[in-house]
Amino acid sequence: GIGILMIASLSFMGIPDIFRVNGLKNVLAFIINCVAAIVFCIDAPMDWKFAGGMAFFSIIGGYLGGTFSQKIPRKMLRVIIISVGYLLASYYFFKVG
Template identity: 35%
Template structure:
């Protein structure tokens, strides 16, 4: 994909929007960045890969620090989740790159529907 000024501005907006929502309500990667990258014309695999690459560095460190300062983060819980997130992410990515893009997109959409339903209709 060619890196035009329009593309750069769109990517900048994706980063700001995903970062803002990440700090505000704890979402950003798959739920925000992947669909917006799809709108930019990227494949499902490219969108997921870029989303993961963005999160590979501590991009949310400052936001998490704000929550930590207010006493909202239990570091032991976060550490256990982080270790197994790394393992799960590795295994999931190995599986995802073997799946046909059309099927992967359907799985992704289905997961988004489940999350949306839980958020809207859950307690």
């Protein structure tokens, strides 16, 4: 999703360390999600019984993803991120096209 695009964009901006790129991506994603949550709380009807579960599992996923990404070599992490990006782009290209 947007995380892969953010990593690609930040990498093209000249940040060489993939762990710094990933950390900055997480901070930016947090800010984006906070703004979206505020807008939804104010302007859109929400089914609050699902919101708590989504928040809980998002936090767990972020923690596990960050922990896992630090245990693998930088080069392999970059290959995984690029591969996922290509797979998602191909999937959506052929799904729509």
